[in-house]
Amino acid sequence: MSFISTAPPDAAPLLPPSRDVLGTVIEFVRRFACYPPEVPMLPASSFVRAWQSLAQLPADVSEYCIVTDLSAVRRGSNTYWYEPEQDGARLGTLTMGKLVEHSVQVDFYGTDPQTSIELTRTRAHLLELMANSTEGNRNFARINPALSLMYCDDVQSAPGLDEGHNLNTRHFVVLHIGQNIQATLPQRFITAKTKVLSTEALAPADNP
Numbered sequence: 001m002s003f004i005s006t007a008p009p010d011a012a013p014l015l016p017p018s019r020d021v022l023g024t025v026i027e028f029v030r031r032f033a034c035y036p037p038e039v040p041m042l043p044a045s046s047f048v049r050a051w052q053s054l055a056q057l058p059a060d061v062s063e064y065c066i067v068t069d070l071s072a073v074r075r076g077s078n079t080y081w082y083e084p085e086q087d088g089a090r091l092g093t094l095t096m097g098k099l100v101e102h103s104v105q106v107d108f109y110g111t112d113p114q115t116s117i118e119l120t121r122t123r124a125h126l127l128e129l130m131a132n133s134t135e136g137n138r139n140f141a142r143i144n145p146a147l148s149l150m151y152c153d154d155v156q157s158a159p160g161l162d163e164g165h166n167l168n169t170r171h172f173v174v175l176h177i178g179q180n181i182q183a184t185l186p187q188r189f190i191t192a193k194t195k196v197l198s199t200e201a202l203a204p205a206d207n208p
Contacts, residue, residue, distance in 0.1 A: 017146035021177055022049050022067050024144040025104050029065060032130040032139070033108070033123040042123075062112035063119065070103040070174065084189045094187040101150065102177040110169035117159075117169045124155040124171035131175055148178040 018024065026047045034041040046061055050068035057064055078098050085092040106127060108120040130136050131152035140149035153174040 018144050019146065019179075020144070021102050021104065021147065021179065022069060024140070024147055025067050025106065025175060025177070026065075027143050028140055028149075029067070029106055029127060031143075033065075033106075033127040035122070035126060039119060039122050039126070057111075062110065064109050064111065065123075066105075066107045066109070068105045068107070070105050072100045072102050072179075075099045075101050075178075082187070082189070091186040092189045093184050095182055095184045097180055097182040100179045100181055102179060104175045104177055105172055106175060107170060107172040120169045120171045121155070121157070124173050127175075128152045128155050128173050131173075146179070150176040150178050152176070 026044075026049075029047075030041055030044070033039075042063060042065055046057070046064045048057070048064060048066045050066055076099055078096050081095040081097075083093045083095070106124075108123045110117070110120050130139070131149055136152075137149040140147065153176075155171055155173055158170045158172065159168060
């Protein structure tokens with residue numbers, strides 16, 4: 001079966017900017033790692049942020065998804081914006097910015113031994129397909145215009161055994177998210193004054 005995204009590009013309104021990288025990824029996964037009715041949308045209760053070590057999943061959950069911010073790496077050098085003071089009553093400002101690339105791992109788990117391996121695999125492939133498409137960043141920006149979706153790594157499989165020695169399915173991808181981080185400081189500027197001086201005045205008197 002061929003899978004395509006079922007959510008139209010303009011289905012959701014553009015939300016206010018946010019610094020919540022994992023929250024944005026979770027919402028993106030909920031919308032596009034599904035193909036109802038064969039692959040239903042994961043409920044919000046099935047998502048866990050990696051740092052929530054004490055998070056409890058509902059008892060009836062047969063699938064869950066863990067999102068992890070693996071790293072945040074600077075790309076390029078700082079950028080600077082200067083805004084001089086408008087009058088003597090206040091200081092100007094210096095705004096510094098940098099681009100950070102977040103590598104966010106999205107793991108799809110099947111906790112029930114009866115959960116088909118195709119379910120978690122399909123979710124991972126749907127997410128990779130949308131993220132690397134021409135519509136990926138556009139839809140990502142509708143969820144959070146403060147971030148950009150750069151690309152997604154290939155799907156990988158890493159199944160494991162639970163406490164009862166049952167095989168649990170696991171497929172994951174890594175999304176690469178761009179974020180601009182800025183900081184503003186007060187800055188005092190020196191006003192340059194231009195002075196015009198004739199070069200003839202500087203010439204020696206005996207210069208022919």
